[in-house]
Amino acid sequence: MSDLGHRLATGFAATFGGEPDGVVRAPGRVNLIGEHTDYNDGFVLPCAIPVETRIAWRARPTRQVRVTAIEYGGETDMFDLDAIPHHPGGGWRDYVRGMVSTMMAAGATLHGADLAIVGDIPRGAGLSSSASLEVAVGHAMAAAARITLSPKTIAVQAQAAENQFVGVKCGVMDQLASAASVAEAALLIDCRDLATRTVPIPADVAILIIQSGVVRGLVEGHYNRRRAECEAAAAAMGVAALRDADLAMIAVSNMSAVLAARARHIVSENARVIAAAEALAADDLRTLGSLMADSHASMRDDFGITVAKVDDLADIANHAIAELAHGEGGARMTGGGFGGAIVAITRTDAALAVAEAVRLRYRTPSGDVPDVMIVSAAAGAGPM
Ligand code: GLA
Numbered sequence: 299m300s301d302l303g304h305r306l307a308t309g310f311a312a313t314f315g316g317e318p319d320g321v322v323r324a325p326g327r328v329n330l331i332g333e334h335t336d337y338n339d340g341f342v343l344p345c346a347i348p349v350e351t352r353i354a355w356r357a358r359p360t361r362q363v364r365v366t367a368i369e370y371g372g373e374t375d376m377f378d379l380d381a382i383p384h385h386p387g388g389g390w391r392d393y394v395r396g397m398v399s400t401m402m403a404a405g406a407t408l409h410g411a412d413l414a415i416v417g418d419i420p421r422g423a424g425l426s427s428s429a430s431l432e433v434a435v436g437h438a439m440a441a442a443a444r445i446t447l448s449p450k451t452i453a454v455q456a457q458a459a460e461n462q463f464v465g466v467k468c469g470v471m472d473q474l475a476s477a478a479s480v481a482e483a484a485l486l487i488d489c490r491d492l493a494t495r496t497v498p499i500p501a502d503v504a505i506l507i508i509q510s511g512v513v514r515g516l517v518e519g520h521y522n523r524r525r526a527e528c529e530a531a532a533a534a535m536g537v538a539a540l541r542d543a544d545l546a547m548i549a550v551s552n553m554s555a556v557l558a559a560r561a562r563h564i565v566s567e568n569a570r571v572i573a574a575a576e577a578l579a580a581d582d583l584r585t586l587g588s589l590m591a592d593s594h595a596s597m598r599d600d601f602g603i604t605v606a607k608v609d610d611l612a613d614i615a616n617h618a619i620a621e622l623a624h625g626e627g628g629a630r631m632t633g634g635g636f637g638g639a640i641v642a643i644t645r646t647d648a649a650l651a652v653a654e655a656v657r658l659r660y661r662t663p664s665g666d667v668p669d670v671m672i673v674s675a676a677a678g679a680g681p682m
Contacts, residue, residue, distance in 0.1 A: 301418075302350075302352055302416050302417075302418055303321075303352075305368055305369075305416050306321065306352055306354050306368065306414060306416045307354070309354075309366060309368035309372065309414045309416065310354040310356075310366075310412075310414040312372075313364075313366040313372065313374065313412075313414060314356065314364065314366075314412040314414070316356075317356075318354035318355055318356045318412075318414070319355060319356045319357055319441075319442070320354075320355055320438075320441050320681060320682075321352055321353065321354045321355070321681070321682045322352070322353050322355065322434055322437035322438050322441060322679065322680065322681050322682065323350045323351065323352045323353075323434065323679060323680070323682055324350060324351050324430040324431070324433035324434035324437065324476045324477070324678075324679035325346035325347060325348070325349065325350040325430060325476055325479065325676045325677070325678065325679065326346070326347050326349050326350065326419040326425035326426045326427060326429075326430050326476070327344045327345065327346050327347060327425065327426045327429070327430075327471075327472055327475035327476055327479070328344060328345060328347050328425060328505065328507050328632055328639075328641050328673070329342060329343070329344040329471065329475075329632045329633060329641070330343045330344060330345060330484055330505075330574065330578075330590075330632075330641060330643065331343050331567075331570055331571050331574045331589060331590060331593050331630065332344075332471075332567060332568070332570075332571040332574075333567060333593065333597055333601070333603070333631070333632070333633070333634075333635070334469075334524060334528070334563070334564065334567075334601060334603070334634075334635075335489065335541075335564055335567050335568055335571065336469030336470055336471040336487070336489040337467070337468070337469035337489070337525055337528070338489075338528050338532070338539050338540040338541055338564045338568075339489055339490040339538070339539035339540075339541035339542075340489055340490075340539075340540065340541045340564060340567070340568040340571070341486065341487065341488060341489065341568050341571040341572060342471045342475075342486075342487050342489060342571060343484050343485070343486050343487075343497070343571050343574055343575055343578075344471055344472075344475035344479070344484065344485060344487070345475065345479055345483065345484040345485060345499070345505070345675035345676075346475055346476060346479035346481075346485075346675060346676040346677060346678050347425065347505075347507070347671075347673045347675070347676055348673055348674070348676040349417075349418045349419045349420070349425065349671075350417060350418065350419065350430060350434075350676070351415065351416070351417035351419065351427065351430040351431050351433075351434040352415070352416050352417065352434065352682070353413050353414065353415050353434045353435065353437070353438040354413070354414045355411050355412065355413050355438040355439075355441060355442050356411065356412045356442070357409050357410070357411055357442040357443075358409065358410035358411055358412060358442075359410070360410045361378050361379045361380055361409075361410050362376060362377070362378055362379070362410045363376070363377055363378075363379060363394075363398060363410055363411055363412075363413065363439075364376050364411075364412045364413070365391070365394055365412075365413045365414075365415065366413070366414050366415065367390050367415045368414060368415060368416045369415075369416055369417060370390060373390075373391075375391040375394065375395070377395060377398075379398070379402065379408055379409075379410060382395050382398060382399040382402070383395075384463070390415075390431065392463060392464055393428055393431045393432050393435070393459070393460075393464060394413070394415075394431070394435050395463065396432070396459035396460065396462075396463025396464050397431075397432045397435040397436055397439070397455065397456060397459045397463075398435065398439055399459070399463055400455045400456075400458045400459040400462065400463060401436060401439060401440075401447075401455055404451075404455055404458075406439075406440070406443065406445060406447070407443060407445070408439050408442070408443045409442055409443045410442075411438065411439060411442040413435070413438055415431070415434070417430070417431070420509075420669075422513070422514070423509055423638065423639060424514070424632065424633035424634065424638035424639050425507070425633075425639070426472040426475070426476060428460070428464075428472075429456060429460070429468075429472035429473045429475075429476050430476045430679075432456035432459050432460065432473060433452055433453065433456050433473055433476045433477045433679045434679065436452040436455060436456055436477075437452065437679055437680065437681065440452070441681060449474070449477035449478035449678060449679070450474065450477070450478065450492055452473075452477050452679070453470060453473040453474040453476070453477040453478065453492075454470065454473075454492070456473035456476075456477070457469070457470045457473045457474075460473075466518060466521075467521070467522055467525055468521075469489060470487075470489055470492065471487065471489065474487055474492065474494070475487075475678075476678060476679055477678055477679050478494055478678045479675065479676065479677060479678035480496045480675075480677060480678065481675060481676055481677040482498060482499055482501070482674065482675055483496040483497055483498045483499055483675055484496070484497045484499055484575070484578060484675060485497070486571070486572075486575045490539070490541060495575070497575045497578050497579050498579065499578065499674070499675050500581045501646075502645055502646045502647065503578075503581075503583065503627075503643060503644075503645065503646065504643070504644060504645065504646040504648075504649035504672050504673075504674070505641065505642075505643055505672070505673050505674065505675070506615075506629075506641070506642040506643075506644070506649060506652065506653055506656075506670055506671070506672050506673075507632070507639050507640075507641055507670070507671040507673060508611060508615065508629075508639060508640050508641075508642065508653075508656055508660075508668050508669070508670050508671075509638075509639050509662075509668050509669040509670075510605075510607050510608045510611050510637060510638060510639065510640065510662065510668065511607075511662025511663055511664065511666060511668060511669075512605055512607045512608060512636075512637030512638070512662070512663060513637055514634070514635075514636050514637040514638050520603070520634075520635065520636050521634050521635075524560065524601065524603065527556070527557055527560045528540055528560055528561070528564060530553075530557055531543075531548075531553055531557040531558070531560055531561040532561075534551055534552075534553040534557060535547050535548070535551050535553070535561070540561055540564040540565060541564075541568065543561055543564075543565055544565060545562065545565055545566070548561050548562055548565065559599075559600040559601070559602075560600065560601060560602075562596075562600045563596045563597065563600035563601035564601075566592075566596055566600075567593060567596060570589045570592060570593050570596075573585070573589055574586055574589045574590070577589065583626040583627045583628075583643065583644065583645065584625055584626060586627065586628065586643060587616075587619060587625060587626065587627045587628025587629075587643065587644075588628060589628070590627075590628035590629060590630040590641075590642075590643065591612075591616050591628045591629070591630065593630045594609075594612045594629070594630035594631055594640075597630070597631055597635065601635075603631075603634070603635025603636060604631050604635060604636075605636060605637055607637075607662075607663060608631050608637060608638070608640065610660065611640050611656070611660050611668070612629050612630055612631060612640050614655075614656055614659045614660050615629035615640060615642045615652065615656050616628055616629050618651075618652045618655035618656055618659075619642065619644050619648070619652055621655075622648050622651045622652050622655060623644040623645055623648035623651075623652060626644060626645050626648070627642065627643045627644030627645065627648075627652075628642070628643065629641065629642035629643075642656075649672050650672070653670045653672060656668065656670065657670060
């Protein structure tokens with residue numbers, strides 16, 4: 299049994315006694331390209347990664363939900379399905395409570411359950427550990443109630459839980475990537491109608507996730523400000539969302555230089571996502587790499603969500619790929635911004651050398667060698 303599986307089985311037995319009825323999993327994600335486009339009704343290209351949240355569940359003949367979070371030192375929670383308030387301490391408990399509450403509000407007939415949670419997604423690393431927790435709770439509660447919900451339904455409810463219960467105004471990308479991804483592929487998502495297309499990732503392509511070590515400070519404030527700027531830019535051009543704008547409309551509008559720059563990022567990023575999906579499908583890593591480098595520059599210059607250390611790290615990775623992988627691939631910051639990780643794509647046979655070069659040339663703010671994960675795309679959430 300894997301380490302996660304072992305911890306889950308022993309944690310479940312120690313807390314609730316006996317064995318679970320089933321186990322579900324939901325992966326973290328990395329976004330290959332398409333940043334801050336999701337809440338502008340645009341396009342994103344994430345994939346699930348092989349770190350995940352797992353929940354062992356057992357139905358209960360009562361209206362009570364009992365929960366233990368094994369990696370939080372076995373912290374527990376308990377609530378009644380008929381009245382789900384916020385937990386006074388917030389934290390992981392509100393992701394569980396929020397998801398269950400949102401499912402009920404959407405009309406699901408749920409039953410009581412015992413849930414034991416484990417996971418190996420590094421928290422605060424921009425790999426969507428919270429989205430994966432919400433999606434895993436959705437699967438576990440649906441399984442305990444013997445109902446089937448589509449990946450899209452679970453993702454939309456998970457996003458609503460985060461927006462309305464937890465209070466983070468995120469888009470739908472993280473939850474949908476966790477819920478609906480396919481192994482060995484990226485997921486092209488149209489965030490307006492949630493249509494998805496899987497884009498196979500060739501077997502000799504590696505994905506590197508490299509942590510800058512810059513802790514993302516005040517992320518929510520920055521994130522919500524960018525969201526508001528995008529809405530203001532769309533309103534200034536008289537469109538429903540920046541998805542509907544183009545560069546010519548921005549050029550003739552009379553909005554401020556800052557709003558125009560924000561809009562330029564979203565409009566150009568949407569085009570890059572579509573081009574990147576085509577390049578990936580065609581195994582054209584040169585084009586994909588230059589789109590990734592352009593995406594980084596746009597996040598830095600127009601959207602204003604990078605920081606100097608992350609710019610350095612992306613430069614180092616792009617140079618390493620140019621030198622060691624003949625320019626086949628590229629790198630960019632991934633996720634909400636203001637720190638966090640970069641994602642790099644290159645050929646598998648160059649991945650270790652690229653990782654080594656970056657580990658040699660970059661230091662985190664505290665002087666450490668950066669963490670590098672080399673992954674391939676994992677399957678989306680479901681029963682195990
Ligand atoms: C966070 C949000 C996503 C998305 C990204 C930026 O991860 O949760 O919805 O907006 O930032 O692309």
